[in-house]
Amino acid sequence: MADRTKSTSSKRARPSVEREAPEAEPSAPRERMVKAAAALLSERGLAGTSFSEVIELSGAPRGSIYHHFPEGKDALTEEAITLVGDRVLTLLRHREGETPGHVVHRFVEAWRTVLVKSDFKAGCAIAAVAHERLGHPALGDRAAAVFVSWERALDEALRAAGLPREKAHSAAALILAALEGVLIVCRARREIAPLDAVGESLAAFVNA
16 A cells, blocks of 8 residues: 655755755865755755755855856756756666666655655756756756656666666656656645555566
């Protein structure tokens, strides 16, 4: 039976996705700001992410954001896109002994963590940027490139796990599209059941 986890909190919490308390990490201000931007993008989108909130969440000195990102918000966003893209590519690397179903399971569980730990506030930062492509075409292109890289990584992982080439190619596109879509549904309904249902269906498809 699917775990229908629901939120009971109405307070506005700090984003918990794509970071582990940046203000407490012994990393450089620039790195903390990029991680904070990724977290904010996943919850509030591009329009809702401001320099002031990045400074607050990262704990970086005021004024340092203009020092590190003189070209403005788009430059910071581009680095946040790269960070999130690379993290997912690392997640999708093939692991010895995996079945195609294991590949699906790992990807689904990663998004489960994002949803549950953020109390259904966070989704995919890349999708958040892609949704605002009209106003930011260059960033939209970067988001599209990340999605292409994820699909290719899924394709490679599925083939390495034993799925035939043609099925792996179509399955990779299906998995990515299905999970990106179900994230929206889960956030809207504030429950995990849709992700569970989609995950089970995708695993059954690649294992068939």
